[in-house]
Amino acid sequence: MVVFGYFGILGSFTLILIKHSQYIHLEAVHLSTNSHMLITMVYGFNFGTARKSLWDGLNLISSSATKPWIIMGDFNVVRSPDERLGPNPPSLQDIRDFNDCILSNSLTDIRSLGSDFSWTNKHEGTTRTWARLDRALVNLYWIQTYSTSSAEYLPPGVSDHSPVEVKLDLNSAPPKTGFQFLNCWISHPSFLDTVSKSWSTGNIYGTHMYCLMEKLKKLKGDLKHLHSLHFANLISRVSECRIKLQNCQEAIMMSPLDTDLLNEEQVLLAQFKKLKQAELSALNQRAKITHIRLDDCSTKYFYDRIAERHHCNYISQITDAQGVVHDTDTGVGAAFTSYYTQLLGTPRDRTDLDPDILASGRCLPSSEVQGLTKPIYRE
Structure with a gap:
């Protein structure tokens, strides 16, 4: 299992490729498996016009990215108005620019756990604002290579931002897909x-x-x-x-x-x-x-x-009724099985219904029985 956040990757060697005012682009090699990945750490400027160079830089990196690539950090912009809660609505032009960069480079949000918001100004009363400014985006090479990877938003502590922890299992097999009627x-x-x-x-x-x-x-x-x-x-x-x-x-x-x-x-x-x-x-x-x-x-x-x-x-983690967190395929499957076993019950011997007891209770008149058993026609 590999775990990394904004500032480092456990068990890896990293090489910085590009330094920019809004991001650092590097290549990492996991030492035990020799797995190569591209990582871009982002801190976007506060103003939309100043972030133009960030989007241009990501477009340039994407044009030559032929390895698994993850872009994570504080973008200082949301993807939709629903990702911001507070008195001041986000700029629609800033949202449009961000989404254009994501779509043009075939990026997608990595599967995430935890809070829907990653930042708050920690004000009191009606001026309090929440927003999802921090996120992890990945390319298709990443999804194909690390299909079970996920990002977890941790409690912020004294900071106004929630740390983002990305987990990937380099030795796990791709998840099996269920039966689908074609x-x-x-x-x-x-x-x-x-x-x-x-x-x-x-x-x-x-x-x-x-x-x-x-x-x-x-x-x-x-x-x-x-x-x-x-x-x-x-x-x-x-x-x-x-x-x-x-x-x-x-x-x-x-x-x-x-x-x-x-x-x-x-x-x-x-x-x-x-x-x-x-x-x-x-x-x-x-x-x-x-x-x-x-x-x-x-x-x-x-x-x-x-x-x-x-x-x-793909469900990589689940919390059961006792509050225990399961983050392995076996554990997640066992948690689902246990839940539905308790919900639906287990097989056991039972006594057949006694028709005499049923007949002694209230029964529908024959006219209503005939109405319930009439054939159904499409109209």
């Missing part, structure tokens, strides 16, 4: 048959809820098999189909009247469109981006957005 499966001819066979095979006994869960568990395995046969490695399959199509079309140029080649081109065109549509559908669903067209070839951008979403959704 909409592109529905378009496959064998989808309905796969679902029907999976749902009807096997005798499952128990409560209705138990039977439903067991059927869904089996269906999940069958859908994974369908995915592995027809939808796995879509990027490489799309690329291979594109090459075959290009080779076929080049051959047609040499023999434009060859009916076999013309028929092969039609087959490959249909196959390519189907694979490309499935790929873009999966990207759309996983990245939560809707403006994808069939002719859009910027697939790296969408896979980067997927990695960013996985990073933001």
Whole structure:
């Protein structure tokens, strides 16, 4: 586990690359793992016009940053009005400049823990102001390399700023992603048959809820098999189909009247469109981006957005009901299991309902029973 704040990194060697009035840019090498990372420590000026050189400097660094890069410190500006609480609203132009720098360099906020605000003027009464001036931003190389990293905002103590502590586990495996139903499966001819066979095979006994869960568990395995046969490695399959199509079309140029080649081109065109549509559908669903067209070839951008979403959704730390903090994958999983076990209960023997006792109580008249059991029609 590596922990570092504004002023140092444990167990590493650092080399200062750039000194600027608003930031220090350096490269760090973790000695035990030989992991290289770029770190920029920021202290932004108070006025928006003076911060222009900060944004220009970050743009310049980003243009050549091909390693994991983190930018952290006091930027003296917020990203939205919601990040400031107090009598004086933030400058919208300053917010716009900050966000333009972040978006143009494909940066994102690292997953954070602790307070929503990192600074306060500590005034009394209605003049008290809170703001999120301190933050840690990372590039896509960082997310791909340190997917479980996080920043924690600690109590400020006597300072008006909260210390920001970044943690990353250099030896941890990337977090596993859960099962996700992909909409592109529905378009496959064998989808309905796969679902029907999976749902009807096997005798499952128990409560209705138990039977439903067991059927869904089996269906999940069958859908994974369908995915592995027809939808796995879509990027490489799309690329291979594109090459075959290009080779076929080049051959047609040499023999434009060859009916076999013309028929092969039609087959490959249909196959390519189907694979490309499935790929873009999966990207759309996983990245939560809707403006994808069939002719859009910027697939790296969408896979980067997927990695960013996985990073933001990963739960690296949780506090249980007893106040114990769990910050390992095993500990977080055990805390969730314990909570829902207590919430939902555990299996135990129970006595079946006695129909005579039920019949002796108040019952609905037959007219109301018929109304409740009538078929439902869509209108």
